[in-house]
Each structure stands twice: as C-alpha cells, then as structure tokens.
Amino acid sequence: MKKQNIGTPAYHLTFRTRAFNFISHVALTVLSVIWLFPVFWLLLNSFREESGAYTSYFLPKGLTFQNYINLFTNTGLYDFPLWFMNTLIVAIFSCLITTMFVLMTSYVFSRLRFPARRPMMNIMLVLGMFPGFMSMVAVYHVLKLMNLTQTLTGLVIVYSAGAALSYYIAKGFFDTIPRALDEAATIDGASKNTVFWRITLPMSRPIITFTLLSSFIAPWVDFIFVSVLMKGKADKFTVALGLRQMIERETVSAYFTQFCAGAVVVSIPLVILFLMTQKHYVGGITGGATKG
Amino acid sequence: MRKPRGDVFTALNFLVMGVGCAARGQVAKGLLLLAGQASYIFFLLSFGLRYLSEFLTLGNNEQYTVWNEELQINQVITGDNSMLILLFGILTVAVTILFVYVYIINIRFGFKALQMKNEGQPLPTFREDLKTLWNDKYHLVLLTLPTLGLLILTVLPLIFMISMAFTNFDRDHQPPGKLFTWVGFENFKEILWSNPRKSQTFLSVLGWTLIWAVSATTTCYFGGMALALLINRKGVRFKKMWRAFFAITIAVPQFVSLLLMRQFLNDNGTLNNMLLNLELIEAPIRFLTSDLARVTVIVVNLWVGVPYTLLITTGILMNIPADLYESARIDGASPFVMFRKITLPYMLFVTAPYLITQFAGNINAFNVIFLLTNGNPRSIEYYQAGKTDLLITWLYRQTVDEQDFKLASTIGIIIFFIIGTLSLISFNLFASKKREDEFS
Numbered sequence: 001m002k003k004q005n006i007g008t009p010a011y012h013l014t015f016r017t018r019a020f021n022f023i024s025h026v027a028l029t030v031l032s033v034i035w036l037f038p039v040f041w042l043l044l045n046s047f048r049e050e051s052g053a054y055t056s057y058f059l060p061k062g063l064t065f066q067n068y069i070n071l072f073t074n075t076g077l078y079d080f081p082l083w084f085m086n087t088l089i090v091a092i093f094s095c096l097i098t099t100m101f102v103l104m105t106s107y108v109f110s111r112l113r114f115p116a117r118r119p120m121m122n123i124m125l126v127l128g129m130f131p132g133f134m135s136m137v138a139v140y141h142v143l144k145l146m147n148l149t150q151t152l153t154g155l156v157i158v159y160s161a162g163a164a165l166s167y168y169i170a171k172g173f174f175d176t177i178p179r180a181l182d183e184a185a186t187i188d189g190a191s192k193n194t195v196f197w198r199i200t201l202p203m204s205r206p207i208i209t210f211t212l213l214s215s216f217i218a219p220w221v222d223f224i225f226v227s228v229l230m231k232g233k234a235d236k237f238t239v240a241l242g243l244r245q246m247i248e249r250e251t252v253s254a255y256f257t258q259f260c261a262g263a264v265v266v267s268i269p270l271v272i273l274f275l276m277t278q279k280h281y282v283g284g285i286t287g288g289a290t291k292g
Numbered sequence: 293m294r295k296p297r298g299d300v301f302t303a304l305n306f307l308v309m310g311v312g313c314a315a316r317g318q319v320a321k322g323l324l325l326l327a328g329q330a331s332y333i334f335f336l337l338s339f340g341l342r343y344l345s346e347f348l349t350l351g352n353n354e355q356y357t358v359w360n361e362e363l364q365i366n367q368v369i370t371g372d373n374s375m376l377i378l379l380f381g382i383l384t385v386a387v388t389i390l391f392v393y394v395y396i397i398n399i400r401f402g403f404k405a406l407q408m409k410n411e412g413q414p415l416p417t418f419r420e421d422l423k424t425l426w427n428d429k430y431h432l433v434l435l436t437l438p439t440l441g442l443l444i445l446t447v448l449p450l451i452f453m454i455s456m457a458f459t460n461f462d463r464d465h466q467p468p469g470k471l472f473t474w475v476g477f478e479n480f481k482e483i484l485w486s487n488p489r490k491s492q493t494f495l496s497v498l499g500w501t502l503i504w505a506v507s508a509t510t511t512c513y514f515g516g517m518a519l520a521l522l523i524n525r526k527g528v529r530f531k532k533m534w535r536a537f538f539a540i541t542i543a544v545p546q547f548v549s550l551l552l553m554r555q556f557l558n559d560n561g562t563l564n565n566m567l568l569n570l571e572l573i574e575a576p577i578r579f580l581t582s583d584l585a586r587v588t589v590i591v592v593n594l595w596v597g598v599p600y601t602l603l604i605t606t607g608i609l610m611n612i613p614a615d616l617y618e619s620a621r622i623d624g625a626s627p628f629v630m631f632r633k634i635t636l637p638y639m640l641f642v643t644a645p646y647l648i649t650q651f652a653g654n655i656n657a658f659n660v661i662f663l664l665t666n667g668n669p670r671s672i673e674y675y676q677a678g679k680t681d682l683l684i685t686w687l688y689r690q691t692v693d694e695q696d697f698k699l700a701s702t703i704g705i706i707i708f709f710i711i712g713t714l715s716l717i718s719f720n721l722f723a724s725k726k727r728e729d730e731f732s
Contacts, residue, residue, distance in 0.1 A: 021527035028522065032537040035595065038549050039540060041556065053555060056565030101441065104434040112431045120435075122720075126712045127446055128652070137697070138449030141379050161441035168645030169604070176611055176642060192430035206607045221545040224658070224688075240547055247551065256555075263548040270543035 046260035053247070053256040067261035078246055078255075079235065080262055087238040088269075090152050091219040094159035098215035099208065101163035106170035107196055111182065128165035136228050143229070150233045158225050159218055173207040174200065213273065220266060239266050298406060305402040309395065312402020316409050320418040325398050332391045340384035347381035350374040350459070351471050375467045378459075382451050386443070457701035463694065479702040493675040493686075494703075498710075500586070501682045505654040508593050513647060515594060516601020517639065520609055521631075523602075535606065538599040546596060550663035553592055554580065580665050585680045593660050597650075608642050609635070652711045656684045683707050 041058070049062030071080050109121055139158060140149060148154035181203075182195050190198070201208070219226075223240040230236045237245075243262050246255040305312030309329040314322030346352070351372025360367040408415055416424075425433050457479055459465075465472035483490050523534045541549070556562050557579040564576035579588045612635065620630050640647075661667060667681035667689070676694060677686045683703055690700035 017527060021525070024522055024525055024528050028528070028534050031519070032534065035538055035541050035599070038552055038556070038595075039544055042544065042548070042552055054558065054560050054565065055562055056569055058562065058566060101438040105438050108431045108434045112434075114431050117431075122716060124442075125648075126708075126716065127442070127450070128649070135446070135449035135453045137691070138379060138452035139445055141375070142444065142449060157441075157445065161445035164435075164438035164442055165446070166649070168649060172642050172645055173608075176608075191427045193426040193433075196430075196434075210604070210607075217542075217545070221547055221659075223547060240545065244547065244551070260552075263545070263552075266548070267544045270545070271540060273543075 042260050042263055045257055046264045048257045048260075051254060051257055053252045067257045068265070071258055071261050071265065078242060080239070080242065080265075082235060083237050083239045083242040084265070086152060086236060087219055087240075087266075090155050090159065090238065091216050093156045094219055095212055095216035097156070097160035098163040098218075099211045101160065102167055102170050102211050102215075103201065103204070103208065105164040106167040106174055107200055109167060110171045110174035111179075111195075111200070112192065124165050124167065132162070132225075136225065139225075140228055150230055150236055152236065154229055155219070155226060155236075155238075158229065159222070160215070163215070170204075170207045170211060173204060177203055216273065217270060220270065298403075302402060302406060305399065309398045312398070313405050316405040317415055318401075318405060318418065318421075321401065321421065325394070325401070328391075328394050332387070335387060336384070339380070340387065343377050343380040344384050346372060346377045348474075350473050351377050354471050355469055370468065372471060373467045374459075374461070374465075374472045378455060379452050382455065383448060386448060386451075453701050454705060456697050457705050459698060461697045462699070463696060466695065475698075479698050483699070483702055483706070489675045490699075492673070493677050494706075496674065497677055497681055497683055497686055500680070501655055501684075504586075504590065504657070504682060505651055507590050508597065508654040508657065509647065509651045511590065511594050512597030512601050513643075513650065516598045517605050519598060520602050520605040521635075524606065524609055535602070538602050541595070542599045542603065546659055547663055549596070550592070550659060553595075554664055557588065557592075581669050583669070583679060585665050585669060589660060589664055589680055592664060593657070596660060604646060605639065605643070608639065611642075612638050651714075655682070655707065655711050657682065658684050658688065661685045662688065 044058075044060055046067055047063045047065070048060035048067070049064040050060070075081065105124075109117060143149050143154045143157070146154075148157065177200065181199055185195050185199050219238055219240075221240055223238075223244055226238050226241045230238075230241070234242075239262065243259055243266070246252075246259045246262070252259075301311050301315035308326065310322035310325030312322070313319075313325065351374045353371040355368060355371035357366050357368050359365075405415060458474055458476060459472050460475045460478075461472040464470070483494050485491050519538070522528065523531055528534070554561075558564070559576050559578055559581055563579075564573075567573045568576065578584060616634050617630060620634060625633070661680055661682055662685055665678070665680045667678035667685050669680075670678040674681075676689060681689075684707065687700045687703040687707070690696045690703065
C-alpha cells in the first residue's frame with residue numbers, strides 16, 4: 001500500500017517537469033525569433049533587388065545577388081575590399097596584443113602578491129572609467145609625435161595599448177581556478193613563469209576565447225577612433241567607418257542595400273569565429289581538477 | 293639594521309647614477325643606470341626644457357600676419373602653440389617623475405650593494421638578478437609592457453585632457469591661430485551654478501544618465517542570467533543551438549544592428565510604414581523623436597546586451613561546483629532557494645567586477661545613444677543637448693561639433709568623479725578585497 005503512495009508524487013513531478021520543459025522551449029523559440037529578427041531583416045535587405053532605404057513592406061519584391069557584386073567590383077566611390085583587408089589586419093594584431101596584455105595583467109593581479117598590487121588595481125579600475133575618446137585629441141598628438149597617424153600601426157596601438165584596463169573579467173576567472181594546482185607545481189620546482197604558461201593558461205581557454213573574441217570585434221565596430229586617426233584618408237578606412245559613410249543622408253537611398261550586403265560580409269568572419277569557439281564557453285573546466 | 297657608512301663611491305652615486313653598483317662589481321647594472329641618466333639629460337636639453345619654461349603661461353607670442361614687401365604677399369609668422377606646450381610640458385613632467393623614481397632606486401641599489409659587501413655576502417650577479425625576474429619579481433616582467441602602453445596612450449592623454457578643463461580652450465581660442473591660457477576653476481563654476489542654462493542642462497542630463505545606467509545594467513544582467521539559466525535547464529534540448537542563435541546577434545557589429553534599428557524604427561521607417569498600411573495606427577509612432585525615445589533606447593539596449601551576459605554567465609554558471617547543488621538537493625532545498633543561496637551569491641562574487649564595468653560602461657554607452665537617437669529629441673531648454681543625451685554624448689558633441697574643449701573636459705571630469713567614487717566604493721565593498729582568496 002505504502003509503495004503506491006510514494007509513486008504518485010514522483011509521477012506528478014515528472015509531469016510538472018515536462019510542462020516546464022515545454023514552456024521553456026516555447027519561450028526560447030519566441031525569444032530567438034525576437035533576437036534574430038534584425039539579422040533576418042539585414043539578410044533580406046542585402047538581397048533586395050529594388051533600392052531605397054525606407055520601404056513600407058517587410059519582404060523584398062525581388063531578390064538579387066547584385067548588391068554583393070557591386071560591393072566588391074564597384075570600388076570607385078567606396079573601396080570596400082580594401083577597407084575589409086585593413087580591418088582584418090588591424091583586428092588580428094590588436095586582438096593578439098590585447099589578449100596577451102589582458103592575460104598577463106590579470107594573472108599578476110590574481111596570483112602574485114607585491115606592495116603596489118592593490119593601488120595599481122584601483123588606479124586601473126578608475127582609469128578604465130574615463131571615456132576613451134575624451135582624450136582622443138591628445139592621443140592623436142602623441143601618435144603624431146611618433147609619426148603614426150594615418151597608419152594601420154597607429155590604429156593597432158590605439159586599440160591595444162589600454163588593454164590592461166579590462167583585466168577584471170579574466171582576473172575573476174583566474175580566481176576560480178584552484179590555487180592548489182599552482183602550489184602543487186611550485187612544490188615540483190616550477191617557477192612562476194612556468195605556472196603561468198603551463199598551468200594557468202591551458203586551463204583558461206574560455207576566458208582566452210572571450211578576450212580574443214571581444215578584442216577581435218573592437219576594430220570592426222569602432223568608428224570614433226578610426227575617424228579621428230584616419231581623417232580624410234579613405235584608403236586607410238576600416239569597414240565601420242566606410243560603411244557608415246555609405247548611408248550618409250546623401251547616399252542612403254542609393255546605397256542602403258549595398259550597405260546591408262557589406263554588413264553581412266563583415267559579420268561572416270565574426271559568425272564563423274563564433275561557431276568555432278562556442279564550445280569553449282560550454283562545459284566547466286575546473287570541476288574535478290584538484291581531485292585528479 | 294644600521295645603515296652602513298658610505299665611501300667615495302656612495303657619494304659619487306648621488307651625482308652619477310650606477311657608480312654605487314659598478315664599484316661593488318655589478319657592472320652591467322651600473323651601466324644600465326648610467327645610460328638611463330644620460331638619456332634623461334639628453335631628453336631634457338633637446339626637448340623638455342623648451343616646453344617646460346612656457347608651461348605656466350602656455351605661450352606668449354600669438355600668431356600674426358605681416359605684409360612681406362619683397363614677395364608681395366601676406367606672410368604668417370608662427371607664434372606659440374598652446375596645445376603643444378601643454379602636451380609636451382606634461383610629457384616632460386611625467387618623464388621627470390619616472391626619472392626621480394629610477395634615481396631613488398639607484399640610491400637604494402647602491403646602499404644595498406655596499407651593505408652586502410660589508411657583510412661579506414656575495415653580490416648577486418647580473419644573471420642572478422635577471423633570474424629572479426622569472427619568479428619572485430615575475431610581476432615586473434608581465435606588467436611592464438601593459439603599463440607602458442597605459443602610461444603613454446591613456447594616462448598622458450588623460451592628464452592632458454584634465455588640464456584642458458582649467459583653460460579657456462574653445463572655438464575662439466584655437467591653436468595654432470590663437471593662444472589659450474589657464475583660467476582656474478571658471479569652467480566648473482559655470483557648469484555647476486554660475487551659468488543657469490548650462491547648469492540646468494547638466495542636472496537634467498545627469499539625471500537621465502543615471503536612470504539609464506541603472507535600468508540598462510539591471511535589465512541586461514538579470515535578463516541575460518535568466519536566459520542562461522533557462523538554456524542550462526536539464527530538460528532543455530539543443531542547448532548549443534539556442535546559444536548560437538543569441539551569439540549570432542553579437543557577431544553582427546553593433547553599429548550595423550543599431551543603424552538598422554534606426555532605419556526600422558524611424559518616423560517614416562519600415563515598422564511605421566507597415567503599421568500604417570495595416571491601419572493599426574493613424575499616425576506614425578515616434579519611437580525615436582518623442583519622449584518615447586527614452587523607453588526605446590532601453591529596450592533596444594536590452595536586445596544588444598542580453599547575449600553578452602548570456603555568453604559570460606553561461607561559462608561561470610557551469611563553473612559552480614556541482615557538489616554544492618547536490619548537497620543542497622539532499623538537504624531538500626527547492627530550486628528557488630538554490631538559486632538564492634548558491635547561484636546568485638556565486639554569480640555576484642565572480643561577476644561583481646563585470647557588473648561594475650557594465651555600469652560604468654552604460655554611463656558611457658556612447659554607441660547606443662549616438663547611433664540610435666543621436667541624443668534627440670532636442671530640447672530648447674537644454675544647452676546644446678537633447679532628451680536622450682547622456683553626459684558622454686553631450687561631451688562628444690562639445691568636442692566634435694562645437695569644439696568647446698574646455699566644456700567637454702569639464703563634463704568628462706565630472707563623469708569621472710561620479711562613476712569613479714561610485715565604483716570604487718562598491719568594488720571595495722562587495723567584491724574581491726577580503727574574499728578573493730576564499731572561493732578557490
């Protein structure tokens with residue numbers, strides 16, 4: 001008799017769980033539609049046959065590939081392929097430097113102890129709160145002093161020099177890696193240098209991916225710094241600045257669909273990168289590391 | 293320990309850097325220090341002194357035009373450039389501070405070498421000194437480059453901009469044509485009380501900035517975490533797919549999606565046109581040009597921000613030790629209790645710095661406002677500002693459109709004071725200070 005009584009709530013619970021699961025899936029579907037909607041609209045516009053910026057309908061009247069072809073062949077007024085290469089070069093270099101700087105700084109603040117540590121952390125925290133482009137005029141003059149304005153090198157420097165300021169996220173991550181691992185290695189005779197390269201970094205894939213990714217994106221989306229630095233030098237533009245120029249008021253109706261095509265092309269490397277690195281975000285890495 | 297009595301080399305060490313070390317056998321170290329001193333003197337003579345001498349006035353000779361009889365043209369006689377004097381003056385002061393620091397180290401090195409020699413200890417060779425860099429002094433190795441980058445391209449320009457707030461550098465005082473000079477706290481007085489239009493604008497913009505930052509941060513944080521928990525639920529299938537859907541929106545550059553949204557939500561944009569065609573509304577809804585704009589920007593920002601929080605929290609949520617949940621479950625804790633007692637404290641602990649950065653980032657959320665509304669709707673009561681203008685976009689307009697650098701820097705300093713104190717307090721209160729060693 002008693003056994004049945006135990007069985008009933010268990011059955012009840014699975015029903016509830018199933019209902020929750022169903023609701024979860026519905027909610028996720030609705031949310032995904034909302035979030036993907038602008039992306040979908042961007043794609044549609046990039047294939048739209050008729051030009052014009054403001055349409056009164058959602059689905060295009062005709063589809064064509066011409067916008068993409070124009071983007072790469074019609075380089076007279078807007079040289080998109082060149083901008084794309086510029087951005088790629090700047091993004092690769094600045095994301096490598098930025099990631100190194102961020103990892104180095106956050107490892108130091110997470111694991112090493114020295115007198116200047118806390119003051120430095122506080123100062124950096126405060127520095128990071130100043131709006132970056134507030135000092136753009138000064139940065140411009142500093143770079144001019146080094147003869148680096150209107151060059152891609154200058155742009156890489158601008159994007160990566162302040163990297164140390166964004167140490168907190170990686171430091172928060174390093175703090176969750178068990179310290180026992182470091183201590184074990186130190187007992188085995190490893191120097192701090194070895195611990196950093198051989199133990200901490202290999203365990204930090206998620207945060208490395210995150211840092212690489214976010215710093216790789218920066219040059220693609222920024223246009224304030226690049227507009228100050230490359231003023232009037234169209235062959236050193238990055239895609240953000242170039243594309244934004246396409247939809248200035250005078251050219252928006254003629255170039256809007258081409259702008260969308262350009263935006264899609266810019267997004268493609270970023271999307272691929274994302275799908276490749278997605279798995280690093282998933283799956284805990286420190287679970288059980290000390291036990292083994 | 294008693295300070296050892298110095299000899300002639302110790303005395304000489306105050307004049308010529310590196311002698312103290314070299315005399316005790318640390319030749320390489322000594323030569324390095326000497327090279328540092330030599331390059332500082334060279335810097336001062338060839339560059340620094342010229343700007344330092346004009347630093348107090350920021351230049352006296354204004355540029356003027358004179359008629360050149362020989363060539364029959366108006367000739368421009370270049371005067372002083374206040375901006376360069378200011379910038380390079382600061383640079384010289386910074387280099388000097390650095391030099392003083394190295395000088396103090398030099399004295400300390402000299403005494404230490406003497407002391408060790410007197411006590412008969414073997415002095416560390418240059419090679420041994422280098423070796424400690426990989427272990428006890430490893431922070432020096434790792435921090436040198438990042439800090440140098442910071443000093444040159446963040447700190448130096450920052451000091452430059454801060455000093456501008458104490459000058460009258462604006463459209464009417466622009467180098468190289470005109471000079472500008474120091475005015476003390478005049479700009480702060482104006483924006484805080486003495487100029488009613490500016491101070492009233494400042495208060496209104498500040499109020500909106502704070503409302504915006506609080507709502508943007510909390511909506512994105514809790515929205516993103518809720519979404520992450522939803523996807524992490526045991527029964528949910530295709531986890532990777534859902535995450536990828538949201539991740540894709542990050543991959544689309546922000547300026548693209550925001551400019552698209554603007555086109556979409558415009559007064560005569562696609563959404564309004566569609567609604568008009570369907571006869572659901574009679575007049576276009578002014579998402580971006582009426583007071584509604586304040587709501588619109590927060591909602592659009594939710595769209596921008598949630599995927600980021602999802603991305604960050606997913607990994608950390610999975611790092612929470614599973615045994616914590618297991619033991620809670622055995623103790624009969626409900627999912628809600630587990631969230632409140634395990635998930636939330638853990639998340640707040642790990643993401644506290646992230647949250648603070650987000651808050652500061654939102655106060656300076658330039659992109660969303662600039663691309664979506666550009667601060668509009670404009671208000672005639674405001675001094676060159678609009679209803680959705682944050683302090684930062686107001687600052688930007690002063691720099692780029694109005695070239696009122698003094699006002700821009702003043703706003704910048706005030707922004708800095710507000711979020712600087714706010715964040716420092718909260719950072720030291722509820723984040724890492726005492727507990728950073730605890731969770732590992």
